[in-house]
Amino acid sequence: MFPLRLSAVSLSAAALLLAAASTTASAHPHDTRRHDTRTHTTVPALVGGGFETPVVPASSPFSSYVGGQAVGPWSAGGHSVDLTSDRLWDAAEGSQSLDLNGSASGSVSQEISTLPLTSYVVSFELAGNPAWAPALKTGELRVDGVPVKTFAFDITGHGFRNMGWTRQTAVFTSLLKTSVTLTFASTSPGVGGPVIDDVRVRSCLLVLCPPVA
Structure with a gap:
């Protein structure tokens, strides 16, 4: 995560927004839309964060998607996912999850709408494909192609029914843009990579957004 340097003008604008607005984040963890009380419009958030669609056919434990194909509301990139x-293995939430390595390193991306002078907290569950080396699975969360978080998971001691899911968080800030593209990308070689599930996004004003370790 890169440090954000704000000018006095930006901080002043953020303070005015704070005084004029109530929180833009939904109180319900599964809500996929946020209401902007400043403009009385609804800003779409990320959808399909549980990777429950499309449904994997009963004839197979997984479905492979190569770069350029749609995975529900996500777009696959790299080699495959x-x-x-x-x-095959326990999901963190629901009944499906996403291995970021199909036959080799892949990625998934989704464009979401953003509001000016607003920060966004991205959280997700992380594990690793326990069937293949290397033991340490690595990847990146990118915003418009720029890494905002690197992540890693060691599969040692874990298995299909003991995945060891851990919650990961990252924060990015939208100063002027009305949309950004979120990308989860594997940086691990080989067949089995980092596995993600239950991706969520919530918003917070610049001066109220909690720091993320």
Whole structure:
């Protein structure tokens, strides 16, 4: 995560927004839309963060998608990714999760709407494909192609029914843009990579957004 340097003008604008607005984040963890009380419009948030669609056919424990294909509301990139059913391993939420390595390193991306002078907290569950080396699975969360968080998961001691899911968080700030593209990308070689599930995004004003370790 890169440090953000704000001018006095930006901080002043943020303070005015704080005085004029109530929180833009939904109180319900599964809500996928946020209401902007400043303009009385609704800003779409990330959708399909649980990777429950499309449904993996019962004839197979996973479905592979190569770069350029749609994975529900996500777009696959890199080489390929595997949408994986809990018939193979336990999901963190629901019944499906996403291996960021299909036959090799892949990624998924989704464009979301953003508001000016607003920060966004991205959280997700992280594990790793326990069937393949290397033991340490690595990847990046990128915003418009720029890494905002690197992540890693060691599969040692874990298995299909003991995935060891951990919650990860990152913060990015939208100063002027009305939309950004979120990308989860593997930086691990080989067949099995980092596995993600239950991706969520919530908003907070610059002066109120909590720091993320």
